[in-house]
Amino acid sequence: MAKTITKRSWAEPYRMKMVELLKVTTKPQRMKAMRDAGYNTFLLHAEDVYIDLLTDSGTNAMSDQQWAAFMTGDEAYAGSKSYYNMEKAIQKYYGYRYVIPTHQGRGAEHILSQILIKKGDYIPGNMYFTTTRLHQEMAGGTFVDIIVDEAHDPNSEFPFKGNVDMNKLEALVKKVGAEKIPYVCIATNVNMAGGQPISIKNLRELREFTQKHGIRIIHDMTRVAENAFFIQQRESGYEKAKIADIVKEICSLTDGATMSSKKDALVNIGGFLAINDWEIYEEARNLVVAYEGLHTYGGIAGRDMEAIAVGIKESLSDSHQKARVGQVEYLGEKMLEYGIPLVKPFGGHGIFVDAKAFLPHLSQDEFPAQTLAAEIYIDSGVRTMERGIVSAGRNSKGENYHPNLELVRFTIPRRVYTQAHMDVVAESAAMVYERRNKIKGLKMVYEPKFLRFFQARFDKLK
Numbered sequence: 001m002a003k004t005i006t007k008r009s010w011a012e013p014y015r016m017k018m019v020e021l022l023k024v025t026t027k028p029q030r031m032k033a034m035r036d037a038g039y040n041t042f043l044l045h046a047e048d049v050y051i052d053l054l055t056d057s058g059t060n061a062m063s064d065q066q067w068a069a070f071m072t073g074d075e076a077y078a079g080s081k082s083y084y085n086m087e088k089a090i091q092k093y094y095g096y097r098y099v100i101p102t103h104q105g106r107g108a109e110h111i112l113s114q115i116l117i118k119k120g121d122y123i124p125g126n127m128y129f130t131t132t133r134l135h136q137e138m139a140g141g142t143f144v145d146i147i148v149d150e151a152h153d154p155n156s157e158f159p160f161k162g163n164v165d166m167n168k169l170e171a172l173v174k175k176v177g178a179e180k181i182p183y184v185c186i187a188t189n190v191n192m193a194g195g196q197p198i199s200i201k202n203l204r205e206l207r208e209f210t211q212k213h214g215i216r217i218i219h220d221m222t223r224v225a226e227n228a229f230f231i232q233q234r235e236s237g238y239e240k241a242k243i244a245d246i247v248k249e250i251c252s253l254t255d256g257a258t259m260s261s262k263k264d265a266l267v268n269i270g271g272f273l274a275i276n277d278w279e280i281y282e283e284a285r286n287l288v289v290a291y292e293g294l295h296t297y298g299g300i301a302g303r304d305m306e307a308i309a310v311g312i313k314e315s316l317s318d319s320h321q322k323a324r325v326g327q328v329e330y331l332g333e334k335m336l337e338y339g340i341p342l343v344k345p346f347g348g349h350g351i352f353v354d355a356k357a358f359l360p361h362l363s364q365d366e367f368p369a370q371t372l373a374a375e376i377y378i379d380s381g382v383r384t385m386e387r388g389i390v391s392a393g394r395n396s397k398g399e400n401y402h403p404n405l406e407l408v409r410f411t412i413p414r415r416v417y418t419q420a421h422m423d424v425v426a427e428s429a430a431m432v433y434e435r436r437n438k439i440k441g442l443k444m445v446y447e448p449k450f451l452r453f454f455q456a457r458f459d460k461l462k
């Protein structure tokens with residue numbers, strides 16, 4: 001019987017004009033490379049990786065239009081034309097008034113935190129991000145998690161796991177007072193929750209509440225376009241809206257933003273601080289010259305600012321996001337067919353495998369997610385990363401945190417890999433799943449003091 005069509009496919013709204021050749025390695029070569037890297041995928045040489053799903057940060061493929069713009073970069077120290085082009089794009093597509101370029105997202109976080117946070121302040125947010133929280137703490141603030149409980153549960157299929165729990169925010173305001181809260185930090189498509197969106201409805205409630213209390217909203221807009229795609233797919237009243245319009249609406253409900261252009265904006269480096277308040281902008285202009293560079297280049301080249309201006313526009317195209325998130329979903333569906341335990345709903349930037357359920361015979365102290373990431377690399381040369389007990393680190397008493405989520409992240413770079421690559425990835429995870437009972441855990445043999453997941457070394461348990 002002929003098959004009937006039940007669903008129309010997405011496809012990439014681009015074609016290839018140049019390719020980068022990859023090295024294909026043998027299993028003995030990968031076993032040696034993994035041993036030499038201390039069973040930590042961060043310590044592999046990228047050259048030895050076949051399909052690199054370590055991160056979606058700075059790993060984007062630029063378009064011919066971006067490369068063309070790159071060549072027009074104006075490298076003037078002051079007043080570069082490229083700065084004004086980037087500023088114009090940010091004002092037009094995001095709607096923020098004033099723009100300070102920075103070398104990447106954390107540069108903007110640093111400057112903003114130094115300006116707005118006083119010692120003893122509290123900064124509520126919809127889950128933390130590593131660099132964001134660090135800069136809040138370095139400025140003397142304390143981060144408070146106000147995300148909905150569903151975000152911490154890998155089995156919850158709640159469609160807006162990035163939402164703020166208004167009761168948690170209200171309780172904080174009651175407890176410490178609005179004057180101790182310089183701003184609420186709202187991430188779109190929350191990274192640490194697995195790329196999960198916040199709804200417009202929730203943002204509006206938040207806006208109303210914070211305005212009543214005179215509290216600003218600062219937007220971590222690193223993945224705003226991916227969030228807008230989920231709103232278009234899931235939020236009632238937005239089915240027909242354009243991603244570009246949804247993004248503009250999200251931004252209009254906030255007072256300013258920090259951005260890592262290395263994600264959504266389709267470039268390899270760069271970021272910015274955008275703000276509507278002139279006084280904050282003036283202070284930021286003072287600080288940027290000390291930490292980043294003059295306020296018309298902020299630590300990036302003119303050519304990078306040109307590529308960002310074009311990348312912003314391309315990132316807001318409906319067909320781009322449909323293919324981007326479509327590819328992530330394709331990988332997720334494929335892995336589900338093989339019975340692999342995953343976090344759902346699928347996120348915008350990657351698939352998160354539940355390593356506790358994958359390797360139930362390993363205790364969390366035998367590093368199931370770290371082990372699984374190493375095994376997948378050895379099987380196929382696919383590089384993923386641990387998000388579990390190693391990433392969580394130790395508390396101030398020196399004890400290991402034992403986080404609920406013990407995950408391996410398969411992060412998909414934008415516009416880089418094909419559907420056939422995704423097949424190879426899913427099949428590799430399935431092969432490792434088939435022999436999961438034989439897999440032994442790891443022991444840590446070297447532990448760095450800070451952010452240990454980057455440089456820790458491990459050995460196989462006998």
Ligand SMILES: *Cc1c(COP(=O)(O)O)cnc(C)c1O
Pocket residue numbers: 057104105106107129131132187191220222259260261262263270271
């Ligand atoms: C990557 C990221 C940042 C920091 O940006 P960098 O460009 O890496 O400095 C901040 N917030 C979120 C949500 C991110 O994913």
